[in-house]
Amino acid sequence: MKGFHRIKGAEDFYPAMLWQREQVFSAMRAAALNHGFLEVDVPAIESFSLLAAKQGEEIRSQIFTIEKKGEEELAMRAEFTPGFARMFIEKQRELPKPVKWFSIGKVWRYERPQAGRHREFFQFNAEVYGSGKPEADAEVINLLISSLLGLGLMQNDFFVRVNNRKLLQGLLLEKIDKGNLERTLRAIDKRHKVSRNELLKELAFLGKSSQEIVELLDLTFEDLGRLQLKGLAKEGYDELKQCMRLVRPGFARFDLSIARGLAYYTGTVFEAYDSEMRFRALAGGGRYDSLISMYGGADTPATGFAMGYATISLLLARKKLEKEPELSPDIYVAVQDGAVCEQAFSLVARLRQYKKVETDITGRNLSNQLKHANRLKAKKLIVFGKEEAESGLLKIKDMLTGEEKLVQEKDIIQAI
Amino acid sequence: MKGFHRIKGAEDFYPAMLWQREQVFSAMRAAALNHGFLEVDVPAIESFSLLAAKQGEEIRSQIFTIEKKGEEELAMRAEFTPGFARMFIEKQRELPKPVKWFSIGKVWRYERPQAGRHREFFQFNAEVYGSGKPEADAEVINLLISSLLGLGLMQNDFFVRVNNRKLLQGLLLEKIDKGNLERTLRAIDKRHKVSRNELLKELAFLGKSSQEIVELLDLTFEDLGRLQLKGLAKEGYDELKQCMRLVRPGFARFDLSIARGLAYYTGTVFEAYDSEMRFRALAGGGRYDSLISMYGGADTPATGFAMGYATISLLLARKKLEKEPELSPDIYVAVQDGAVCEQAFSLVARLRQYKKVETDITGRNLSNQLKHANRLKAKKLIVFGKEEAESGLLKIKDMLTGEEKLVQEKDIIQAI
Numbered sequence: 001m002k003g004f005h006r007i008k009g010a011e012d013f014y015p016a017m018l019w020q021r022e023q024v025f026s027a028m029r030a031a032a033l034n035h036g037f038l039e040v041d042v043p044a045i046e047s048f049s050l051l052a053a054k055q056g057e058e059i060r061s062q063i064f065t066i067e068k069k070g071e072e073e074l075a076m077r078a079e080f081t082p083g084f085a086r087m088f089i090e091k092q093r094e095l096p097k098p099v100k101w102f103s104i105g106k107v108w109r110y111e112r113p114q115a116g117r118h119r120e121f122f123q124f125n126a127e128v129y130g131s132g133k134p135e136a137d138a139e140v141i142n143l144l145i146s147s148l149l150g151l152g153l154m155q156n157d158f159f160v161r162v163n164n165r166k167l168l169q170g171l172l173l174e175k176i177d178k179g180n181l182e183r184t185l186r187a188i189d190k191r192h193k194v195s196r197n198e199l200l201k202e203l204a205f206l207g208k209s210s211q212e213i214v215e216l217l218d219l220t221f222e223d224l225g226r227l228q229l230k231g232l233a234k235e236g237y238d239e240l241k242q243c244m245r246l247v248r249p250g251f252a253r254f255d256l257s258i259a260r261g262l263a264y265y266t267g268t269v270f271e272a273y274d275s276e277m278r279f280r281a282l283a284g285g286g287r288y289d290s291l292i293s294m295y296g297g298a299d300t301p302a303t304g305f306a307m308g309y310a311t312i313s314l315l316l317a318r319k320k321l322e323k324e325p326e327l328s329p330d331i332y333v334a335v336q337d338g339a340v341c342e343q344a345f346s347l348v349a350r351l352r353q354y355k356k357v358e359t360d361i362t363g364r365n366l367s368n369q370l371k372h373a374n375r376l377k378a379k380k381l382i383v384f385g386k387e388e389a390e391s392g393l394l395k396i397k398d399m400l401t402g403e404e405k406l407v408q409e410k411d412i413i414q415a416i
Numbered sequence: 417m418k419g420f421h422r423i424k425g426a427e428d429f430y431p432a433m434l435w436q437r438e439q440v441f442s443a444m445r446a447a448a449l450n451h452g453f454l455e456v457d458v459p460a461i462e463s464f465s466l467l468a469a470k471q472g473e474e475i476r477s478q479i480f481t482i483e484k485k486g487e488e489e490l491a492m493r494a495e496f497t498p499g500f501a502r503m504f505i506e507k508q509r510e511l512p513k514p515v516k517w518f519s520i521g522k523v524w525r526y527e528r529p530q531a532g533r534h535r536e537f538f539q540f541n542a543e544v545y546g547s548g549k550p551e552a553d554a555e556v557i558n559l560l561i562s563s564l565l566g567l568g569l570m571q572n573d574f575f576v577r578v579n580n581r582k583l584l585q586g587l588l589l590e591k592i593d594k595g596n597l598e599r600t601l602r603a604i605d606k607r608h609k610v611s612r613n614e615l616l617k618e619l620a621f622l623g624k625s626s627q628e629i630v631e632l633l634d635l636t637f638e639d640l641g642r643l644q645l646k647g648l649a650k651e652g653y654d655e656l657k658q659c660m661r662l663v664r665p666g667f668a669r670f671d672l673s674i675a676r677g678l679a680y681y682t683g684t685v686f687e688a689y690d691s692e693m694r695f696r697a698l699a700g701g702g703r704y705d706s707l708i709s710m711y712g713g714a715d716t717p718a719t720g721f722a723m724g725y726a727t728i729s730l731l732l733a734r735k736k737l738e739k740e741p742e743l744s745p746d747i748y749v750a751v752q753d754g755a756v757c758e759q760a761f762s763l764v765a766r767l768r769q770y771k772k773v774e775t776d777i778t779g780r781n782l783s784n785q786l787k788h789a790n791r792l793k794a795k796k797l798i799v800f801g802k803e804e805a806e807s808g809l810l811k812i813k814d815m816l817t818g819e820e821k822l823v824q825e826k827d828i829i830q831a832i
Contacts, residue, residue, distance in 0.1 A: 004465065004466040004498075004502050004505075004711060004712060005463070005502075006459060006462075007459060007488065007490055008488075012457075012458060012459070012502075012503045012506070013456055014503070015454035015456055015517070018456055019455070022455070034770075034771060034772050034773060035768055035773070036745055036774040036775075039431060039435070039438070040428075040431055042429075043423060043426035043427070044460065044522060044536060045426060045480065045492075045535075045536060047420065047421070064483075065482070065483040066481070066483065066492075067481040067483050069477075069526055070424065074480075086420050086421075086428075087430065089420075090428070091430070096791050096792070098778055101431070130778065133777060133779045135757070135761075135779065136777040136778070138761065138777075139777045146768065245758050246757065246758060248762075248765055295420060327454055329452055341551070341661075341662065342661050342662060349664055352450040353562075354450075357450060361544070361549060361554075361555045362514055362547040362551070362552070363547075363549045372512065376512070
């Protein structure tokens with residue numbers, strides 16, 4: 001039974017790592033709350049049928065499924081959207097719209113682990129239900145931007161590629177058959193990961209249109225404004241134009257090749273990247289107006305995004321924006337004499353109502369306690385012995401400056 | 417594909433419920449940090465062999481196991497201890513002792529759901545590795561007490577039953593055979609859940625000693641102090657005495673019948689209950705000095721406890737200590753005219769760096785926006801129209817007092 005190990009693709013968070021992770025989550029949480037999003041939590045385990053509703057059976061090989069004990073097939077959530085949708089539908093009538101929810105937590109996918117991709121990983125997920133307006137798309141993109149800025153990233157550290165599925169589909173369907181649409185979208189989505197020639201090869205099944213499609217992708221938003229768009233393409237263009245007007249200036253870049261693989265996106269779509277394009281996407285999302293009805297709810301427009309912690313933490317490390325963990329105690333109370341440990345513990349209990357306080361619980365002698373206090377980088381030190389217990393007079397030593405001050409035990413709370 | 421539902425024994429946390437849960441977790445976290453514990457996080461999924469190391473194969477029916485995809489059998493954590501132990505062992509050499517760690521998070525057990533018991537539930541778990549002293553037991557019990565006080569509970573709302581397994585075993589082995597020990601401990605552990613007669617019946621297998629055992633359980637700590645204890649019993653008594661001296665006065669009650677079922681407890685054991693004994697135990701723990709070696713690490717004394725959120729929340733509700741959720745926006749910015757929505761969004765973005773701000777993203781008319789602001793209980797209101805955009809002069813209305821003040825847009829941050 002020796003030599004247990006962590007499962008593949010999961011991480012252990014030791015105190016310093018967890019402290020940094022919590023700094024990131026706090027910043028995301030603060031951004032979400034300030035944007036009027038409310039935090040919710042969905043179970044980590046859901047019925048398999050819920051998790052498969054969007055993608056179908058093929059999801060089985062990509063997620064962690066639970067061995068059947070009861071009647072129902074269960075599995076671990078691989079994203080927040082299905083659980084959010086289920087919760088929304090359950091209270092759909094009574095909830096004032098728009099509903100703006102977020103969660104930060106673990107999700108699980110059975111994938112090959114690599115840099116920035118784990119099997120157990122963390123996502124910040126934000127969704128808006130009940131607004132079909134470009135304002136709502138701008139709202140979630142603005143939250144995405146604010147979250148990244150809240151982490152200390154600057155405008156030139158990242159950007160958001162924005163597109164609209166109606167616009168893209170409308171333009172494509174002028175040149176290709178509907179039956180080829182999904183395959184074309186999947187190929188286009190890879191545009192920034194492959195060379196122009198590779199992309200042409202991927203699109204070869206379109207015959208002579210492949211060249212036109214690749215050229216289409218170079219169109220700027222201004223180019224499109226000069227074209228006589230119509231139908232679906234025009235609708236998508238107008239939505240995107242209004243959305244882009246409302247996104248914080250300087251962050252969004254139009255990119256006709258952002259398709260967001262999944263067939264279920266219906267309108268504006270977006271992905272955030274670090275400016276050097278060094279890492280995988282920081283976040284991705286868009287509008288999926290058929291989502292809620294797909295899960296059995298009353299027709300409801302929806303838009304949102306998910307942001308992964310793994311890539312964010314790689315970027316923060318690269319930009320040297322990780323904060324130094326603050327783990328050291330405010331005060332170390334060293335106990336000079338076992339005979340007064342009762343009074344020492346009582347002092348410690350009082351101090352702990354206000355401060356991080358360490359004391360000895362291993363029976364070390366005074367000199368080893370002082371060494372331990374140093375190793376923990378305690379900010380202040382109080383040595384408590386018989387004299388202190390009798391006189392009620394405590395010496396507080398500032399471990400940084402070496403400065404000492406004498407305080408009556410009864411006044412200690414004011415003094416620290 | 418219609419009518420998805422939450423899995424049995426799990427909870428959906430809507431914003432108000434989550435807000436309350438987070439209040440509780442924040443109080444627990446603050447108590448742990450002030451007691452010098454550091455937060456860690458272990459994966460939710462571990463190898464089955466790790467989770468089964470303490471209890472053996474029989475655990476299989478009580479936990480959620482994962483369908484095998486790779487080589488290894490995996491399962492969902494049912495408590496934090498195995499993961500903590502694995503993490504500790506991995507860095508056992510380099511970590512300064514004592515190691516004091518805590519986590520707050522989800523655990524999963526395949527059990528019949530009932531009041532205060534779910535299949536997906538939350539535990540606050542705290543452990544100390546590397547001190548065999550009663551001071552360490554007192555430290556974790558004091559953290560338990562401080563956590564409950566931090567939730568607003570008072571001294572007369574709860575108490576901690578404390579015992580010592582060496583003491584109990586030493587006393588029992590004077591009267592019964594070693595082979596009967598575990599079964600006896602399990603029976604004794606139920607003492608407060610059954611009548612005296614039922615307990616006698618449970619212990620009937622001991623023959624005439626059963627009566628003596630039941631009487632033994634009534635011994636007070638003072639009674640024991642007057643007895644001539646020896647061997648294991650004496651050792652346990654001395655440990656417990658020192659521990660009780662250091663626990664915050666007025667919370668601990670000696671109770672010889674606390675055995676903590678599991679065979680692996682080796683010293684001081686304890687359980688916290690609400691004073692009315694209305695609910696299941698709030699928390700339970702104790703010393704398990706053989707734990708780390710059982711998981712393959714170098715021999716290390718250990719002590720700790722786990723506290724469940726479900727029972728805590730029932731008790732807080734009963735004591736009317738649940739706080740009123742604060743979910744309403746600080747400011748609602750109503751947009752009077754679509755033509756100025758760009759400026760309005762820009763104002764909103766500025767305000768959101770400091771405050772919780774809502775605005776319209778659904779295209780409602782002004783009157784419906786004001787209704788929505790009321791429904792959300794927004795604290796302040798700014799109506800932004802052409803006039804405001806042109807003049808740069810904003811009227812901030814306090815929605816509680818009705819008071820209004822005029823502010824230059826450039827000074828808005830100072831004014832809110």
